Amino acid sequence: MIPQTATTTTALRDVTVGKLLRNTYWLLSMTLLWSAALAALSTALKMPPVTHLVALGAAFVLIWFVLPRTARSAAGLWTVFAITGLLGFGLGPVLSAYLALPNGPTIVAMALGGTAVIFLGLSAYAIASGRDFSFLGGFVMVGFLVVLGAALVALFLPVPLLTVAISAAVVLLMSAAILFQTSLMLHHAEHLNYIEMTVSLYLAIFNLFISLLQLLGLARDE
């Protein structure tokens, strides 16, 4: 009886993990498409730079105050699309600035391709290896707090080297976050919700893309 119970528990766990992965990646792909469409619209409308800041602020309010209250209901889907739509729309002025550079379209395409390769590679590795990267949680959280502090300093002390260091640190931290979040879905699926996981992975991809864009833009200037 005991081996049969263990087999049933493992099978149930596999179903939970499979369902979480399927739902998360499906919603993530939908939100990325939606976000890309709004970024294209915002670029075409030539929105002013302040749009980026306003959209980030509104998305932050939704992430911290609305998402925790709606994530376990159907309203959570509307919240996810509102967050990713706002972030995508806010990306318009940033993309416009890079596209105006002499080889701007190449930089944007390389940042986009680089983000896709890093995300798919790390997700595939975390899933295929089956390793538990949940020990990276503290490193990602504290590292991101340090980066936020450094970004505050860089706002009022614009040193190019500090900007490079911040972007490089964000690339590293978001890569670690992708490993950490994917491994959480594999090993702790029963405690997780696909809507919250979609937002977490979306934010990692979003930050990774912005930082790659900055690094490639700075490399071009050199």
Place this chain on the structure above:
Amino acid sequence: MSLWMKIGAALLLGAMVVAMLPAARHWLEHGPRGSAAEWLNAAFVLGLVVLFVLLLMLAV
């Protein structure tokens, strides 16, 4: 970036720090600890990402 944009961005960054502090403290105090081998493996994978980004930067 205008001064008002800088002030807005600073307020937003400050709010993010305040909002993230409890989660960071929780993960530091209660999160699982990795072994040396696990950290080495993670460092190797992240090192590959750094190499890839350097290649991209050289290709621009």
